[in-house]
Amino acid sequence: MYVKNCWYVAAWDKEVPAEGFLTRTVCDIPLVLWRDDKGEVVVMEDRCCHRGAPLSLGRKEGGNCVRCMYHGLVFDRSGQCVSAPAQKAIPPSLKVRSFAAVESHRWVWIWMGAAEEADASLIPDTHLLDDPAWKSRDGYIHYDVNYLLITDNLLDFSHLPFLHPTTLGGSTDYAAVLPTVERRSRSLMLKKVVRDTEAPGYSRKFGDYPADTKVDRWMFYEFLVPGVLLMDAGMVPAGMPFDDGRREKAIEFRGFQALTPEREGSTHYFFAHAHNFLTDQPEVTDAIHQGVITAFEEDREMIMGQHRNLALDPGFKMQPLTVDAALGQFRWLIDSLIRKETAKARDAA
Amino acid sequence: MYVKNCWYVAAWDKEVPAEGFLTRTVCDIPLVLWRDDKGEVVVMEDRCCHRGAPLSLGRKEGGNCVRCMYHGLVFDRSGQCVSAPAQKAIPPSLKVRSFAAVESHRWVWIWMGAAEEADASLIPDTHLLDDPAWKSRDGYIHYDVNYLLITDNLLDFSHLPFLHPTTLGGSTDYAAVLPTVERRSRSLMLKKVVRDTEAPGYSRKFGDYPADTKVDRWMFYEFLVPGVLLMDAGMVPAGMPFDDGRREKAIEFRGFQALTPEREGSTHYFFAHAHNFLTDQPEVTDAIHQGVITAFEEDREMIMGQHRNLALDPGFKMQPLTVDAALGQFRWLIDSLIRKETAKARDAA
Amino acid sequence: MYVKNCWYVAAWDKEVPAEGFLTRTVCDIPLVLWRDDKGEVVVMEDRCCHRGAPLSLGRKEGGNCVRCMYHGLVFDRSGQCVSAPAQKAIPPSLKVRSFAAVESHRWVWIWMGAAEEADASLIPDTHLLDDPAWKSRDGYIHYDVNYLLITDNLLDFSHLPFLHPTTLGGSTDYAAVLPTVERRSRSLMLKKVVRDTEAPGYSRKFGDYPADTKVDRWMFYEFLVPGVLLMDAGMVPAGMPFDDGRREKAIEFRGFQALTPEREGSTHYFFAHAHNFLTDQPEVTDAIHQGVITAFEEDREMIMGQHRNLALDPGFKMQPLTVDAALGQFRWLIDSLIRKETAKARDAA
Incomplete structure (x- = not known):
């Protein structure tokens, strides 16, 4: 049991690469950390919602998406699946969890509770x-x-x-x-x-x-x-x-x-x-x-x-x-x- | 939980030696695989019914029997104990489980259910x-x-x-x-x-x-x-x-x-x-x-x-x-x- | 589950040093064995009653006491805490368990039950x-x-x-x-x-x-x-x-x-x-x-x-x-x- 609605340090800023991924488990949840095309840190569950494969074995596509390289599903930075081979309609539930993340004075902070409840004013001052x-x-x-x-x-x-x-x-x-x-x-x-x-x-x-x-x-x-x-x-x-x-x-x-x-x-x-x-x-x-x-x-x-x-x-x-x-x-x-x-x-x- | 009444591949044929033993665990059961004096594959539980010692640390005797080298019990190829030092009468229950096994086109197949229910016609064609x-x-x-x-x-x-x-x-x-x-x-x-x-x-x-x-x-x-x-x-x-x-x-x-x-x-x-x-x-x-x-x-x-x-x-x-x-x-x-x-x-x- | 009221061999006598500690777990209990200023073997639980730190990472003091080097508590050879920094009154319950121990013909024996019930006449003759x-x-x-x-x-x-x-x-x-x-x-x-x-x-x-x-x-x-x-x-x-x-x-x-x-x-x-x-x-x-x-x-x-x-x-x-x-x-x-x-x-x- 962990407190969820609080900010955790997930990484030193330099650990999240401009290309590629950083993987880190926090509170039992495997996370993948990466930077979008503006360099902003994105944090998603490193577990494809389809069958649980690590997204970190996949690749970034188009600057703001990640493709799971097991069965080819593509997710945008909110975690929503936007493309799936052989799938005619993509259900809205085909979504990987994403987390509120803030890069602040050398540390990358993540909020382990619901992203919409993340309160940036609680981020400790470093x-x-x-x-x-x-x-x-x-x-x-x-x-x-x-x-x-x-x-x-x-x-x-x-x-x-x-x-x-x-x-x-x-x-x-x-x-x-x-x-x-x-x-x-x-x-x-x-x-x-x-x-x-x-x-x-x-x-x-x-x-x-x-x-x-x-x-x-x-x-x-x-x-x-x-x-x-x-x-x-x-x-x-x-x-x-x-x-x-x-x-x-x-x-x-x-x-x-x-x-x-x-x-x-x-x-x-x-x-x-x-x-x-x-x-x-x-x-x-x-x-x-x-x-x-x-x-x-x-x-x-x-x-x-x-x-x-x-x-x-x-x-x-x-x-x-x-x-x-x-x-x-x-x-x-x-x-x-x-x-x-x-x-x-x-x-x- | 596993399906028991079906054929599993236990080994490549060449893995079961003419002399000595191959050990392999299948569906949580330790198995010992060996060849009798006609070269036929025998598969038995690799766990002596007396106190659980591995039969594979024992030795083949007389071509068709295995002796447990912990306390000297001898088992025939059906698993029945046929000799036990200092034991006047050998109870029929003193028996190691044996498994139906078939060598077929390079693979050794075993039936993990009751041997008498093994149906050789179900063996896949290789x-x-x-x-x-x-x-x-x-x-x-x-x-x-x-x-x-x-x-x-x-x-x-x-x-x-x-x-x-x-x-x-x-x-x-x-x-x-x-x-x-x-x-x-x-x-x-x-x-x-x-x-x-x-x-x-x-x-x-x-x-x-x-x-x-x-x-x-x-x-x-x-x-x-x-x-x-x-x-x-x-x-x-x-x-x-x-x-x-x-x-x-x-x-x-x-x-x-x-x-x-x-x-x-x-x-x-x-x-x-x-x-x-x-x-x-x-x-x-x-x-x-x-x-x-x-x-x-x-x-x-x-x-x-x-x-x-x-x-x-x-x-x-x-x-x-x-x-x-x-x-x-x-x-x-x-x-x-x-x-x-x-x-x-x-x-x- | 273990028999508690009996003598266990904890060590060869030579294993318990004149200075310093021998650690050994017996019946799931971490023990620290040491010698007092007369050379007699003392056996205590190797787990400070305060927060569980190993006493064996501490040091002997004054020949008959052990200091836990996490927070500085001192225990006498009966296990009673006799000194604690910043603590005005030391409660009697601040005590580490000690064990009856006898050095007899090369072996160090300990009684894992209550020390007051230890019966030295039961120590096997070696x-x-x-x-x-x-x-x-x-x-x-x-x-x-x-x-x-x-x-x-x-x-x-x-x-x-x-x-x-x-x-x-x-x-x-x-x-x-x-x-x-x-x-x-x-x-x-x-x-x-x-x-x-x-x-x-x-x-x-x-x-x-x-x-x-x-x-x-x-x-x-x-x-x-x-x-x-x-x-x-x-x-x-x-x-x-x-x-x-x-x-x-x-x-x-x-x-x-x-x-x-x-x-x-x-x-x-x-x-x-x-x-x-x-x-x-x-x-x-x-x-x-x-x-x-x-x-x-x-x-x-x-x-x-x-x-x-x-x-x-x-x-x-x-x-x-x-x-x-x-x-x-x-x-x-x-x-x-x-x-x-x-x-x-x-x-x-």
Whole structure:
């Protein structure tokens, strides 16, 4: 079960080719992504409505149509069949499902609910991903676990000093400080501030002060349904201001992370970690990106172990602790949206 | 669920060794195939009735018996246990199931229903497979899909120009011509004739006329339960006769294809594509065989994609089109035979 | 379903390191085995009670505690959480399950039932495994079948001449002699004596008499729940005494084998085959060990084939023969213990 009426990241923009197809499964549905003759992204079910063949084994025709190369049916960009060999009349029901898709600041977003209900105003703002003042690398990981084990991870940063001691983590006092959590209709706002603590390994070397200077760290982030994290994070020498826009001597990052369920047991993970200092030094951008990847591999090892453990005992009950406040609220938010959608579908039926 | 009371191809004759065993699973049943002291093929369940060990890990004894090498039981060719160490009396129920088997014109046929109901007159005629006037190579493919996705493929040749443009297919007008379909009690008869069309790539070069000469193509085939195709196909220069036995300037083939379910999700595919021209040139036979294999690999890629798509959504409904008339009838035929067998088994119980 | 209130072999003693962890799944439960500051073996569920992360990805702290490195919780050797970052009060329920464990004569035994009910007097006696008068090598095999297919194998040695003709087996008369079987509350006692028979390949060469001398063979063994075999086996020249302690000219072995279910479909197999002759020749010990491994690989091929055959037909019914007396009784014993434990758990609930 997934939330349908929300925007999922389906791809980095560069993944959808000018010619040819990108295939990707999202929420158990095989998708084919392609560009029409204006370069706009089209997203259709990659499953011919006739007998289920992949359209992605077919070919684009006339700039705005796709031909299934099993039996030759042609579909326009809305998914409607417009030509079928040996078929005198084409029934309107001969239609492949198409999805609302928007290309916005480097990411291709799709709405998994009914296309006519897609609300573009809900697309998260990632404009810094193509702002030249910020630099990052395009990240992608494929994960063989349910996406909620990864949202759990990102909604409780108390794990940083334990799981990421050399990269994102610092000293263990970081774990003892709880964030504030504000619930909105489709997201949570988290604010975590840890004062007078160690700088984390991956940013320590970039301050123009000794590496062992105590710092104040902040992580302000919105976590949107179904799993999009937009973060303002960084550090300043302890006692310097950072909360009101003045950020002298700050080492700042903007984090962009999107979790898209592929299937119940697998997840697409898109991410970038942008910085606005030393932006003329590609090796700095590379090093930051590499630090994030190292940390994410540490996460993966733990989460995969957790996944295997949960699979061994479907009856296992997690025990909620104080640090799990945001996790619990987020899972509740997802569940309540799914319940609403299920009830609405039942009423409509 | 499979039709039981019908003949399945279990093997090419050469696969069953004079000594030793061939193992093959058919309709979820592990089988061991061997030859008795007269060279006749014996087919038994490859699962000892004592504790389920594979008889194929045992050995032939005395020409007509098999010894299970786990606990030493000996079975005769009917499957009856005739010797068991430390067992004073051997119960008649200590019996491994044996199957009616017939070696006929290069193929080993087995009857998956009760052996006493096996009707040899129903064995399809493949005598051209050992007629020296026709040449072919022995083909076998193992497929990880249900066999009905492959029978679907073979019952609608409108896919040829799209899926096999360089081999079996020709111009797309070929797709627009529907075959006639005649239903018999255990098979369908299909006749497809396409006039004044392009010669397909794999036979174009064998006519004694320019390769771009327009041709009339015919495909006459019987498709027998559970999945045996016997085809008379070919081409003549457009306007020449071919339907009444006179076939001057014809390039003719006889197709033999047999689909045998291994399990619900896998299939044995035996095939040969015989020709009666240039039979003294082995390289021609090789080239024709290779062309068929190339086409079958094109089929496999599409059918595997279709299989994965169907697996993602068990509720997916195929939409029948005009071209699916034969497919629909064949699936109905299979279903009705299974229903009859199920009802008969229920009445007998 | 497994018997819980019994001792399982979890590891060879040397497998549990002085520092760090050994992980092993037993009866579907992931375990972490480690040594406390006195070197005693501690066995805990390798699944943090907070969110299921593996403790084995954590670290030992202070000699007697383990820290989960996901969110930093610390557990003492009883499994009780004693520290949690940002948690003001630690609930008593924040506890990882720990297991009764005893290191005894080379094997680490664990009790899979409630630790307070563990009865050390039930631990099988393997003291010859560290008796210098007996030599053996430490054996371990991982098996992808349910453990009962292997206990079946070990409870009917009529298979030896068929499956192990060159190692453990001798002439086929060996199969025709039935053992006596005595049922005890938690084990079976089997005694098999075969007189005037061939010496088996793996011990034939060690007698100080011609290799083709006829021998009397004995196999006396207790088979304890859930799957521990303790065997006194050997041979003497035919007619020499062996049953009353006097064993001149005897070639004697002591077999130790323990089957521990990992999951329903996989098994840990610990074994050693000790001898008391030529104990100053390591190559003799190696050769005996290698002979046993060769035989066990013969078993594995047959049992895996049996497993695949049974998986193809969940409704397959084994047919009991005279040789299966001990197998049947042992499976009955296991079932009755499971039934008792299930009833007791139901009453307690």
